[in-house]
Amino acid sequence: MIQPLYALVLGEVAVILLLLFRTPLRSPILMILDRMKQGKGPVVASSAGGTLFVILVSILVTINNMMRNQSEDPAVAANPTDQVLFANYLLQATLLGFGLFLALMIDRIHYYIKEIGRLRNHLEAVKRSDPTVEDLKS
Numbered sequence: 001m002i003q004p005l006y007a008l009v010l011g012e013v014a015v016i017l018l019l020l021f022r023t024p025l026r027s028p029i030l031m032i033l034d035r036m037k038q039g040k041g042p043v044v045a046s047s048a049g050g051t052l053f054v055i056l057v058s059i060l061v062t063i064n065n066m067m068r069n070q071s072e073d074p075a076v077a078a079n080p081t082d083q084v085l086f087a088n089y090l091l092q093a094t095l096l097g098f099g100l101f102l103a104l105m106i107d108r109i110h111y112y113i114k115e116i117g118r119l120r121n122h123l124e125a126v127k128r129s130d131p132t133v134e135d136l137k138s
Helices: 002-020 028-037 045-072 079-128
Strands: none
Touching: 002 028, 002 079, 028 045, 045 079
16 A cells, blocks of 8 residues: 555655646646536545545554554564554555645645736736736736
């Protein structure tokens, strides 16, 4: 399960980088994000965040149970198998949490790009309608 999580995180980082810089792929990504937010995009994307959050909570509960068992019986803490499982669950939880955080970052970056576009259009409309407005550039 760790390889798909790495792919998810790297994919989200790539989308964020494409959104931050003006590239030819920026407008198609913005269009896809617009459709996903309007509910006309893939249905899979709308429920993926909730599913990942449920999996994250499940992993965190498992980590909590493992820590509780280790604190109750110190002899169990020396078991190498449990330590490897604990490290694996911790890595999965970290990657899932980071993936959800990056998804929120993509959402906010998309919102700010759209808002900047709306403000620029409004500024251009004000410039055209009122010739006394000086050259306002943001």
